[in-house]
Amino acid sequence: MTRFAPSPTGFVHLGSLFASMVAMRLARQTNGVFYLRIEDTDKKREVEGGITKIVNALSKFGIYFDEGFDKDGNEFGNYGPYLQSKREEIYKSYIKSLIEKGLAYPCFCSPEEIEKQKEEQTAKDLRVGYYGTWAKCRNLSMEDIEKNIKEGKEFIIRLKSEGDIEKFIELNDLIRGNLSLPENDQDIVLMKTNGLPTYHFAHVIDDHLMKTTHVIRGEEWLPSASLHLQLFNIMGFKAPLYAHISTIRKQDGPSKRKLSKRKDPELSMEFYEKEGYPIQTVIEYLTNLANSSFEDWRKNNPLAPLEDYNIRLDNMSVSGPLFDIVKLEDISKTIIANMNTDEVFNLYNTWAKSFDADFAKIIEDNKEYYYNIFSIERGGVKPRKDFSKWSEVKNYISYFNDELFAENLVSGYIFDNLDTRREDIINTLQNYLSLYNENDNNEEWFDKIKVITDKIGYTKDMKQYKKNPGNFKGSIADVATFIRITMTNRKNTPDLHRIMIVMGKERVEKRIHMALEFLNKMQ
């Protein structure tokens, strides 16, 4: 039984996705329950529609809850409410019993007073905070309390901590192992003036009542884990098991730092959608960050569903990993390479409809043509790894589109050494035009390239050519390049023969004529 417990800010970043993914996978692996609880005790942070935004953003990356909230923001599950502000009465009743037991007390100190005290402590080089003799309201008499309340003074409820800063408490973290933390001696706030609990108190009450067995959260909570253990103990609850996940960092000049919302676009989930990284890419990258042995598993099980891999907490890194977009792209290329044409075609279309509507329309109008384009060299034993994200696709296949190809030609063809080779190129193209048969198979097609090579006096012997290029006018590779540039105006493309089959006879011939016209005009 584990959970994801964000504030309803509506913003899901890579770190939250990471934590929630690990938590969910862990629950699923053990047939446990994974639920969503919204921590809205700070009304300032709340964003309109925040809950549905979070649920939707996570669901795009395959994160689903067994209890909590659905995509419309409707609550479901047996241990609710899952919205902390609706649990106010629950917290209050526990607070009451704590006060009765003398384990908590009202504090009337104003924020200004606390601030002043802090300055004094700093000036005296003392530990700051509300503790020991600094906890002024700790021993207020019943009369004082009543008087203050009568005067209408605002108050908060504080823990009457019996912890000793000199003593240590053992925490067996599922990721980090045995940790020794100093006890908490601060009279921390349990309930705020608005009547809602602080995170610490809500965490203890909710995770007990909701029967959470595993708390998976960011390492920023580690220092307060001691306090949480103390609270569980005072309440007489059994503490859950903790797993503190290290923060994903980024190299920024000489230092590593936390991913920041303002500086790092890759922190936001929208970035991955916009760039068009497949969902699986992001999840597999994060899984790999969680357990690096995942990549070995993936290598041995290239097509197995991700769910078959079990994440292990004790294999997770304790030092914060650096975010590496290059690695992510490599993973993405492999994932896309393993997809069949239908998948690529459909996923690309879905992406294009949202982020490149014009091109999506073009594809829609020429479905078969583009489907064939996507099928080039796909599905074999050695699939190409041409792109890592959908936003790269258009540029990659643009030469198939007559208009985009024409646009590209505005700056001319990219033939090398035109002045000396113009005749050879013209010769090649004219020969090719007469020999070309759209029904040729690869072998027949290549035989014709060989014929042309002979005719224009180039060599078919690449080994010899590579040894002594100066001995030859040119090679069969040059002939292929002439045709490649004529068709695509690029030097690097997938299999030329396949490209021409997809382009069709008419387009192939037209492009030869275009190139010939260009070459003849140069005279």
Place this chain on the structure above:
RNA sequence: GGCCCAUUGGUCAAGUGGUCUAAGACACCGCCCUUUCACGGCGGCUACAGGGGUUCGAAUCCCCUAUGGGUCACCA
């Protein structure tokens, strides 16, 4: 500043006292395959932060130093 956590190649990392002249992956470089590019194959590069201990033996345990990160709210 106090406290906590960490530190293995450019990056992610395996490693839990002997099997470490330290795995694998990404990146980079070279070669092979090859009509181009990719894919693939082969090879190379580069690491236990530094210093002290403990031990027959340390990447692994202890201490110190350095560096990085986290935290010290009526925010979560």
